[in-house]
Amino acid sequence: MMNDTLYQHGTLALLVPGLLKGTMTMGELLEHGNTGIGTGEGLDGELIILDGKPYQINGQGKIQVVPADFTVPFATIHQAEFTDLGKLTNLTAAEVYQQVAQQVQSQNTFFSLKITGTFQAMKTRAVNKALEPYQTLVEASQKQNIFTGEQVEGTLLSYYSPQVFDGASVAGFHSHFLAADHTLGGHILDFTLAKGQVSWQQFATLEQHLPVTDSAYMQHDFARDDVTSAIDQAER
């Protein structure tokens, strides 16, 4: 069942040493679902896919739909079939994640979390596209721009990964945001939820695709990279 499967191209780990080449097109990615998150070649902005539309929040905070030939080094996508979990009001980000985790009791498999509503505060980041030779993830993420908004309506889309898959993905919640009026978005650093409709979708299968035709990826020696530490600095 496709709706039971989370598809991932690339790994978070390959971003760490700067293997930032786009190795799958958005057109190919969208064959695996209509909902997702990711980044572009050279960490070219933050991506959020909603209802089959792939939005890019670029390093300047500008939001646009990317074309089918836009390429990604890392992205996660699935076919939406969310189940409603009810409403949440007046909670910090940590409280939201804790309450959802408590409610779904699903810490040992992958799931997606979607919250549509009003965010009292929203703080995101997006990275400017790097050119070759690529920087490491930590270097690139230090050059990110940060965007904030208050009383923002929009959609939070998050993927939860079990601890044992840290490195392949980001263990715990990894969340992107898109404002309803497309004036704010990106990788979420922090938020406060005013009022939101919460839904989730559990996956039994992770379909993990690797860029085996990219020689830079295939020949890289990951033994030199401290993946977990880099994820902590750049993604959590």
Place this chain on the structure above:
Amino acid sequence: MMNDTLYQHGTLALLVPGLLKGTMTMGELLEHGNTGIGTGEGLDGELIILDGKPYQINGQGKIQVVPADFTVPFATIHQAEFTDLGKLTNLTAAEVYQQVAQQVQSQNTFFSLKITGTFQAMKTRAVNKALEPYQTLVEASQKQNIFTGEQVEGTLLSYYSPQVFDGASVAGFHSHFLAADHTLGGHILDFTLAKGQVSWQQFATLEQHLPVTDSAYMQHDFARDDVTSAIDQAER
């Protein structure tokens, strides 16, 4: 392309605290390929699937084909389409793995290695089936039986996993053996190759299925388990 996909049910990590319930039948597993390795419920022996036949080497070293309703907590399977790599002669296990790794240059994706030939020495282990309440992997593997043979003809089937997936599977090579006359087999601890025909098959995708309907798995707190250390003790 199915022949480009490695299917895995369960994780090595779930064996560590003793989540040993069989959560998929052999019949279901065989829908995903004709070649693989795994273990039975309660670590009931070592499994090796060749040409669609699922052989079990039980804790006493006895070898038999298991029925379709035999259940597994952890198994890896794919549809065979191996490519020949030539012959190797008079090498230790470490030398074989090193030469293959050097030849295929594929350390950052999953692949399978098959060697058919004569093994000057072969040392395997198999575990006796445990009953509930299950022991941890390290406790169970200390009660393994060890089997040895000299000048044994047979098939080594191995799966290589990239380092970042350690825990989901066994990083590096994870190898099982079946003698041509079915008198020796199991999880390989060590070997010397006299002369073997070597072949391999690379995978671009890991299809990782998790036992989401098993409440013991879903509710377990893996934070208490030292998965890497346990894999080192029990599987490498």
